[in-house]
Amino acid sequence: MIELHTTPTANGYRASIALEETGLAYVSRSYDLVKGEHLAPDFLRLNPVGRVPAIVDRGSGEAPIVVFGTQAIATYVAEKTGRLLPSDxxxxxxxxxxxxxxxxxxxxxxxxxxxxxxxxxxxxxxxxxxxxxxxxxxxxxxxxxxxxxxxxxxxxxxxxxxxxxxxxxxxxxxxxxxxxxxxxxxxxxxxxxxxxxxxxxxxxxx
Ligand SMILES: N[C@@H](CCC(=O)N[C@@H](CS)C(=O)NCC(=O)O)C(=O)O
CATH class of the missing domain: 1.20.1050.10 (Glutathione S-transferase Yfyf (Class Pi); Chain A, domain 2)
Incomplete structure (x- = not known):
């Protein structure tokens, strides 16, 4: 199962669309940027820059895999599923x-x-x-x-x-x-x- 740490903004939607398009199971947690929830230590451990979105993939092996940033997240889920990246x-x-x-x-x-x-x-x-x-x-x-x-x-x-x-x-x-x-x-x-x-x-x- 993948955890999506997100917010209702263009960057957050990029990650949730990538997950929906690849059909991976995920749960989402929303961050309130105005309250500074993305700057709390728990989230800074996922992305030291303190910017959402980030994902944690707990289903791939021994250690959870953390990916932050929209381009990295889209590429990660595309490579994991073999979708969204042309083979040519x-x-x-x-x-x-x-x-x-x-x-x-x-x-x-x-x-x-x-x-x-x-x-x-x-x-x-x-x-x-x-x-x-x-x-x-x-x-x-x-x-x-x-x-x-x-x-x-x-x-x-x-x-x-x-x-x-x-x-x-x-x-x-x-x-x-x-x-x-x-x-x-x-x-x-x-x-x-x-x-x-x-x-x-x-x-x-x-
Ligand atoms: N390069 C990052 C940008 C992410 C980003 O700017 N996220 C905004 C929300 S849309 C954010 O977390 N802003 C809070 C801040 O910068 O403190 C990505 O592609 O994910």
Missing amino acids: PVARAAAHSWAGMVASDAGPAYSGQFVFSRFAPPEQSWGLEHFQKQCHRMLGALETRLAEVPYLAGDEYSIADVLAYPLAAVSALRYPGDLAAYPALRAWAERVGARPAVQRGMRVPA
């Missing part, structure tokens, strides 16, 4: 490349715009404008890719789509208002959002 080497490399882009380029751009829009003094607009430009840059790159192929790795749905979907969903709700300027990305988000496993993952933690 070109498509597999594309899946890893786009998974990395979404986790380490698009994710921080969205976090940056969120933090600056919520907490920076209004007279200091440089930070917010910088991260908004970065968000559009990321959405533009995703749009270019998805105008060419149905999924980020090519023909097959993969970990890259799992990691990208919650950002697209959050984007449609909060920023930049909707995905009207990105028609291929919007069509992809509708396709991915119709998957039952994605819908279940987006409801975790309940």
